[in-house]
């Protein structure tokens with residue numbers, strides 16, 4: 001029996017409770033899943049009620065507000081990890097862990113009152129209380145993991161979840177035994193608008209008068225806060241780089257002033273080819289469409305976007321990301337000739353050695369971009385929605 005149709009006849013809206021956030025990497029896949037579910041059920045004229053549970057200070061609260069999605073908050077505890085186990089017993093960690101039972105109690109009343117057909121967790125500390133509450137209230141729980149190795153929150157929740165949806169085949173072998181039977185590979189959902197950018201609109205939207213049409217464009221991004229390491233090697237490479245390319249540099253809101261002062265000291269013709277910004281908002285799809293080469297951290301969200309688009313990229317992984325997963329992500333693509341990864345010592349010189357051939361040789365750049373595209377999963381959101389509906393139908 002088709003569960004959509006039977007429930008639809010009952011006339012009750014489908015209720016999705018979504019939890020996850022903290023960073024873009026956890027937030028945007030959740031948002032994309034919500035929108036895709038709404039579009040899927042709109043076809044059967046079934047209404048969807050969505051409740052997002054997160055932290056008020058997190059990106060998820062802003063994203064939910066902008067999308068008109070109902071939002072509730074729970075107390076969470078963040079575990080600050082350290083190589084030294086003694087340092088993990090810090091006053092901040094002890095205080096935060098003390099908040100977890102309160103968060104679970106709050107989460108339990110939220111889940112009991114909302115009675116979701118299914119709960120989706122995309123990870124981040126905030127997902128733990130809601131995921132645990134879903135299990136206590138016996139609501140179906142789908143855990144989506146963006147990275148190759150399960151994040152801490154999802155590891156806690158994977159056991160007993162109705163389904164663990166992962167982004168890469170290589171994750172399957174790393175799952176806890178209890179989660180293996182329920183696992184499906186969906187890929188990591190990418191916001192549909194990210195795939196529909198328009199290059200010429202980017203130049204207009206950025207008001208970029210010094211843009212040199214005869215040169216390729218490099219988009220540099222360090223994630224929402226910017227990346228100090230990337231900012232430094234780009235700054236030190238600017239005179240070299242701007243001879244060869246236009247550069248859009250997303251540097252993090254706090255770094256705009258210092259980099260802007262430095263750029264102003266460059267010859268005017270070069271400085272005009274440099275567009276500096278703290279954060280790239282709604283114009284992101286157009287900026288990505290304009291980019292011939294991307295220099296970036298290798299977080300799972302960025303990787304999913306760049307592979308779905310088929311972009312040539314130079315990755316500078318964040319060394320301290322959990323379990324070195326960014327290095328793993330970057331190496332995986334680099335080994336397949338689908339990206340360049342800077343894995344050892346990183347300097348302006350290593351960046352220039354990596355970028356030089358991509359800027360001077362169109363054929364080489366296109367070949368890397370095509371191989372990157374082969375790793376993309378533009379249907380990830382649809383597959384995740386399949387998993388949500390399947391879990392709901394069994395709930």
Ligand SMILES: CC(=O)N[C@H]1[C@@H](OP(=O)(O)OP(=O)(O)OC[C@H]2O[C@@H](n3ccc(=O)[nH]c3=O)[C@H](O)[C@@H]2O)O[C@H](CO)[C@@H](O)[C@@H]1O
Nearest residue numbers: 023024025146147223224250279280284299300301302321
């Ligand atoms: C420091 C850290 O722990 N990072 C983790 C975090 O990544 P984090 O969320 O920092 O980075 P991701 O690459 O996963 O996602 C960033 C998202 O923000 C968007 N963006 C970025 C900059 C900007 O100006 N505008 C904009 O819209 C990107 O297009 C992308 O959609 O979660 C990921 C997924 O679990 C992990 O793989 C990363 O290791």
